Amino acid sequence: MITSLHDTTTLNNGVTMPWLGIGVFKVDNGPELVNAVKFAIKHGYRSVDTAAIYENEEAVGQAIRESGVPREELFVTSKVWNSDLGYTSTITAFETSLKKLGLDYLDLYLIHWPVEGKYKEAWRALETLYQEGKVRAIGVSNFHIHHLEDLMKDANINPMVNQVEYHPRLTQKALQAFCGEHGIQLEAWSPLIQGQLLDSSILQEIADRYHKTIPQIIVRWDLQNGVVTIPKSTKEHRIVENANVFDFELTKEDMQRIDELNRDNRVGPDPDHIDF
Numbered sequence: 001m002i003t004s005l006h007d008t009t010t011l012n013n014g015v016t017m018p019w020l021g022i023g024v025f026k027v028d029n030g031p032e033l034v035n036a037v038k039f040a041i042k043h044g045y046r047s048v049d050t051a052a053i054y055e056n057e058e059a060v061g062q063a064i065r066e067s068g069v070p071r072e073e074l075f076v077t078s079k080v081w082n083s084d085l086g087y088t089s090t091i092t093a094f095e096t097s098l099k100k101l102g103l104d105y106l107d108l109y110l111i112h113w114p115v116e117g118k119y120k121e122a123w124r125a126l127e128t129l130y131q132e133g134k135v136r137a138i139g140v141s142n143f144h145i146h147h148l149e150d151l152m153k154d155a156n157i158n159p160m161v162n163q164v165e166y167h168p169r170l171t172q173k174a175l176q177a178f179c180g181e182h183g184i185q186l187e188a189w190s191p192l193i194q195g196q197l198l199d200s201s202i203l204q205e206i207a208d209r210y211h212k213t214i215p216q217i218i219v220r221w222d223l224q225n226g227v228v229t230i231p232k233s234t235k236e237h238r239i240v241e242n243a244n245v246f247d248f249e250l251t252k253e254d255m256q257r258i259d260e261l262n263r264d265n266r267v268g269p270d271p272d273h274i275d276f
């Protein structure tokens with residue numbers, strides 16, 4: 001039972017990762033972001049998800065420094081972008097991210113997308129960074145089962161996390177089962193479908209019964225499914241709302257009704273068909 005924002009899952013290397021964090025995609029590298037991350041930390045969040053391609057690592061770093069919470073109590077994730085996939089280029093990209101964040105280590109570093117022919121060399125770089133102690137855990141993002149199988153064929157270290165699009169319209173059951181079997185923690189991006197499920201009458205009916213909001217129902221559904229999640233908001237009241245999910249539990253029946261909203265629909269690209 002997950003009971004607070006400080007609760008963690010234990011990754012396959014023993015490192016603990018908060019179940020709930022804040023995402024910062026599409027937020028400019030400026031005061032709005034600094035404030036959002038500071039609000040989040042003030043209200044108990046301990047995990048922040050950024051990426052090199054978001055071009056906002058400096059503001060995330062500034063917020064961390066100004067938060068007053070010791071670095072070791074926070075969990076910071078960043079990701080290597082597609083154009084930097086390669087052994088040396090990934091190491092360099094990691095050092096650039098660290099510098100922008102103003103940190104001397106990351107908690108989690110991910111390969112952002114499974115670019116064919118490139119992700120294995122990048123993975124070797126992540127293994128090196130991990131072995132050198134520069135990052136506490138390494139993982140991937142947007143990997144289908146076949147990408148994971150291919151990666152693990154040659155890997156010395158299996159990924160600890162796979163961060164993928166995951167929400168009630170894309171429940172990823174097969175991928176979740178595969179990750180479970182291989183000790184890979186699944187993490188949900190765009191958990192709120194970037195706002196698109198907020199008018200679902202089924203979710204509204206469930207939310208009303210629990211005296212909760214639709215975002216809270218979705219976040220709770222993620223957690224009860226054993227999926228780490230990182231809803232994004234820059235607004236203090238929503239940052240608080242999205243984390244106010246520890247005082248209720250969805251019944252099995254309601255969990256199933258939410259599962260049944262699955263349509264295998266994506267808001268983002270299919271990792272098998274990326275052209276960036």
Ligand code: NDP
Nearest residue numbers: 023024025049189190191192193194195215231232233234
């Ligand atoms: P989300 O599903 O988290 O939705 C964010 C949107 O919902 C924003 O427009 C936000 O607006 C709005 N919102 C947030 N909370 C509420 C609320 N309580 N009520 C109403 N509206 C709300 O989308 P993201 O795409 O941002 O995904 C979350 C995070 O996942 C990203 O920020 C990023 O860190 C990560 N990600 C990773 C990807 C990858 O390839 N690995 C791809 C995409 C995302 P507002 O800010 O105005 O409140």
